[in-house]
Amino acid sequence: MSIKRKKKIKDFQHNYLNLTIECNKETIDDLVKDFDAIVVGSDQVWGPAFHGTKVYFLGNMPSFHGKKISYAPCCAYNKVNENDKSCLSHLLQQFDSISVRNSETQTFVRDLINVDVPIVQDPIFLYDFEKEKNSFVVPYKKFILTYLIGEEINGGNENAIEEIKIVYGDIPVIAITLSTPETLKYFSWADQVYWNLSPFEWLSLIHSCTFLYTDSFHGMAFALKYQKPFIAFYSEEKRKSRFLDFMNRFDLSNVIVNSVSDIIRNNSVVNNVNYQKVNNLLEKELIKSTEFLNRSFFE
Template sequence: MNICIYSSYAWIKIANNYGSILQYFALQTYLEKQGHQVYWLRFKSEEKVTLKYKIANLLLKRKDRNRTYKHQNPKDFQEFENKYLHETPYEYTSYSQLKNNPPKADAYITGSDQVWAGLSAERYLAFAPKGTKTLSYAASFGSPKQGFLNKILFTWRLKNIDYISVREKVGIDYCKTFGRNDAVYVCDPSLLLEKRDYEKFINNKKNIRKPYIFSYWVNPIQSLEHISWTKITNYANKTKLDIVITAIQGAEFSFNKEKIISPNPLEWLQLIHDAQYVITSSFHGVAFSIVMKVPFLVIPQKGNSSAENLRFYDLLDNLGLTERIYDHSKPIDLQLEKSINWNEVESKINVLKEVSFNFLKKSLTK
């Protein structure tokens, strides 16, 4: 079956988000292992912000989403994209182009990441020709949506999707509110693959670093005090561990520029794979630490980005790993060094994966 996936293409063109590009890579890889032909929809709207859009933002009380981020490593991201990702030959720059000449496919998938954090038509596959399958895989609504107008608009958009799956349990409740009682809770695409699947791409790289903590940060940090940076550095000094820092989407401004590295996507995976510990504020920092079976701590985000914490709360609760959420009142060494029963975690992941596999199989064969 030919499958076209709408995901985070536009986002990784402006921000070097490792989770966004690797979750697509994971979904593509999994579906190809099942015998499908998969390609990523290259959609990057260049339409100007219209008066209609501004009015909708005002009525829905949405904050401006058109923030500008500097992509720190566009060359290496593009090289990864060219080498490993299958894409539509044409890059669409407007919804009208997409609607009038959609890429040919037997099925269209929207997801993962926060594809439903907005209401634009392409996010809900409204361009798909009649008679083709449409489904969401691990779609996320992002921040909670409230209000009568939102309910009407989301109800209208979700009618276009034949089969719905979401990445957070709260997404099930949202879908019910929007008239869809058939939504299924599934795992993020990054968890569809095994550690050995990723090692095929990174094991040929030789690790020459001394033992280190990999710290990966996303979104603006109000202050280093909020992420207990002094405690982290003191622990690293005490245990003679280096600290390797990757910070993106505004987090980089909180650190000394010379201390930050901007690896390519596979190097980022390698850094998690080889780390003694991972300390992160990122959902995918957590997800890939789990895949690689590396002890980790996740430090919840604060301020405007705090709504993103829900993503890893769900996952860690489901896997019995809530103790890996950092508690500022406790010594960091006791939390970081606490052992993880990876066999137990893997058993719980397998249950969730089975639900996910079944959803994809049934949706794509009905």
């Protein structure tokens, strides 16, 4: 991560997040003992990488007596070491309210405590970002945006972009990367590459783009939020479940793919998202999500 991007993220945290003092698993108990509630989530905080520490399952907090709530955590993929199962099961049973972000995590919880918990929407759908979505001056009126964080799609990203251009014309391509300038050689097909954006600059580009091509869950989620035509792909097994869950819940089988061949076969660029249907489904899901939060805090 570049120094400039680190500074932008620190500035974002300072300006928009009400942070406690820094803590670790040894000191967190003293910090939270007077809290009324702790909410865990969202994203991959219940993934295998965090099973050993137990922090995101609210272990190591014997002095905390408030409400324990999970909102939209994700396990990435349902895999638990046998040595961790008993402890994780015990910790999950101490929660007052549990919700999860997708069906994979729902199964993860069911396997551990034999309870079916509700699926709620990612927190990005709970806030409109009205003031923040135009915080970046975009250099083009129309452009294809790529936000790529994993391995290439089967068939190559450049070929996928060419399929988009067949429909949208030879408009500029902007690439967002989390890497450094040294990786620019991998984006030779882009007219502009950004690697040091703030969160709201990133948001603005998605809000302004003509078409989004991404392998990011949150890239896909913000495309839905702003009703953008998009193609999302997964090339790694461990990231697959999040995409398939969205595909099944919002009928996105045409635009969530695994290869360039899928894009061609599905005619994904033309047969894109039915936003009337998606918006109706999202509206119902958001009602359930806010009802879960209200019950969790106030009942």
